[in-house]
Amino acid sequence: MPKFLLLVVVLALLVPSVKAQSLDAMIDRDIASWLTTYRNLHTAPELSHREEKTSAFIAGELRKLGFTVTERIGKYQNTQWNGYGLVAVLKNGPGPTVLVRTELDALPVEEKTGLPYSSQVKTKNDAGVEVGVMHACGHDIHMTSFLGTAKMLTELKGRWSGTLVMLGQPAEETGDGANAMLRDNLYANFPKPDFAIALHDKPELETGKVGYTPGYAMASATSIDIKIRGVGGHGSAPETTKDPIVVAAQVVMALQTIVSRENSPLDPAVVTVGSIHGGTRYNIIPDEVNLQLTVRTYKEDVRKRILASIERMVKGVALTAGIPEDRAPVVKVSEGTGSTYNDPKLIERLVGAFKQALGDENVKEMPPMMASEDFGYFSLDHSIPATIFWLGASEPAKVKQSRESGVALPGLHSALFAPVPEPTLRTGVKAMTTAVLELMKKP
Ligand SMILES: [Zn+2]
Numbered sequence: 001m002p003k004f005l006l007l008v009v010v011l012a013l014l015v016p017s018v019k020a021q022s023l024d025a026m027i028d029r030d031i032a033s034w035l036t037t038y039r040n041l042h043t044a045p046e047l048s049h050r051e052e053k054t055s056a057f058i059a060g061e062l063r064k065l066g067f068t069v070t071e072r073i074g075k076y077q078n079t080q081w082n083g084y085g086l087v088a089v090l091k092n093g094p095g096p097t098v099l100v101r102t103e104l105d106a107l108p109v110e111e112k113t114g115l116p117y118s119s120q121v122k123t124k125n126d127a128g129v130e131v132g133v134m135h136a137c138g139h140d141i142h143m144t145s146f147l148g149t150a151k152m153l154t155e156l157k158g159r160w161s162g163t164l165v166m167l168g169q170p171a172e173e174t175g176d177g178a179n180a181m182l183r184d185n186l187y188a189n190f191p192k193p194d195f196a197i198a199l200h201d202k203p204e205l206e207t208g209k210v211g212y213t214p215g216y217a218m219a220s221a222t223s224i225d226i227k228i229r230g231v232g233g234h235g236s237a238p239e240t241t242k243d244p245i246v247v248a249a250q251v252v253m254a255l256q257t258i259v260s261r262e263n264s265p266l267d268p269a270v271v272t273v274g275s276i277h278g279g280t281r282y283n284i285i286p287d288e289v290n291l292q293l294t295v296r297t298y299k300e301d302v303r304k305r306i307l308a309s310i311e312r313m314v315k316g317v318a319l320t321a322g323i324p325e326d327r328a329p330v331v332k333v334s335e336g337t338g339s340t341y342n343d344p345k346l347i348e349r350l351v352g353a354f355k356q357a358l359g360d361e362n363v364k365e366m367p368p369m370m371a372s373e374d375f376g377y378f379s380l381d382h383s384i385p386a387t388i389f390w391l392g393a394s395e396p397a398k399v400k401q402s403r404e405s406g407v408a409l410p411g412l413h414s415a416l417f418a419p420v421p422e423p424t425l426r427t428g429v430k431a432m433t434t435a436v437l438e439l440m441k442k443p
């Protein structure tokens with residue numbers, strides 16, 4: 001064969017393989033296997049603090065791709081729980097360190113989607129009660145997108161330079177997993193990131209699209225237990241008692257004035273009393289009433305002020321009712337979740353890259369919300385630019401119908417939540433890969 005002909009043949013053979021390097025073609029090639037991974041993860045969910053098998057699976061997949069993987073990261077305040085966090089590092093020359101997070105855990109929800117790959121898993125929760133377990137928050141979508149992103153980035157190593165840290169976080173639903181990993185010296189034992197990114201699926205957004213919220217996107221959540229102690233007695237003789245039920249009722253009403261009268265209307269905040277329990281029967285004034293509250297804010301100083309107000313009001317109302325000092329109410333604040341602040345400069349940069357990769361019409365700004373998530377802790381109080389972006393997960397026709405009718409689609413944590421795997425996974429991998437390439441692209 002003449003030399004030039006040989007060259008033509010070689011070139012002809014090369015062209016399709018060069019083309020196959022486009023991200024879309026790589027995704028086409030792998031989507032079937034990701035769908036299998038997704039269904040497998042969906043059928044085998046594990047509760048928070050118990051993500052042992054899920055974590056081992058993700059770690060194994062990343063090891064196969066050539067990452068240096070460390071497992072069992074995370075120290076909880078409850079020492080009976082094991083930390084199933086994992087970190088996988090891929091060093092690829094000089095440049096920034098980018099952290100990509102996925103959650104690993106599922107929820108105590110009995111699945112009712114009727115999907116062929118529905119979860120049948122049942123387990124006993126920490127209280128010994130049998131519960132169904134379901135990936136009702138879509139963390140299986142996140143894990144699959146995460147593994148797909150890791151694969152794309154190992155194959156595209158020629159296009160980026162820096163250190164990639166893929167992080168599997170346990171116990172997101174209970175709000176203590178990110179802190180458990182940080183407490184286990186995450187940033188001393190592994191490269192500290194220059195940027196941290198995560199995605200979360202969103203039922204209100206069409207599949208094929210991504211969404212973003214600059215600045216505060218999700219609130220901090222703090223759980224508070226209040227024990228109002230009175231002096232019990234006969235229901236017919238209130239004068240011989242200090243009735244904690246009446247005090248509790250006054251407390252509930254007084255708490256409503258914190259957000260409405262003490263807080264700036266420009267600082268979003270919520271104080272919700274979600275549980276109130278006291279007493280046993282008609283004619284007994286009980287000794288105590290227990291309340292459970294959730295407090296949501298964006299700013300940390302607002303959160304602190306509200307917690308102080310709650311304590312002051314509860315004690316003040318009890319004092320007014322004449323409850324003796326040694327029976328003063330007990331206010332217990334539990335470890336909560338910090339707010340999620342999306343670094344505006346970082347999100348702007350990613351949105352530019354998303355628009356190029358997915359088209360302007362598939363990148364949508366979305367309003368903030370008062371739900372919460374512990375990803376923000378990885379930013380170390382905003383000192384590391386971090387952002388979470390939304391991944392559309394519902395059929396466009398259903399989103400349209402829901403907007404028109406005002407009837408919400410089954411949301412996150414619903415037993416009926418059923419994200420559309422295709423093209424949600426495709427978009428998840430494409431968007432996350434695009435985000436990392438944008439931050440680590442070679443000059
Ligand atoms: Zn959730």
Ligand SMILES: [Zn+2]
Nearest residue numbers: 137138139200
């Ligand atoms: Zn979630």
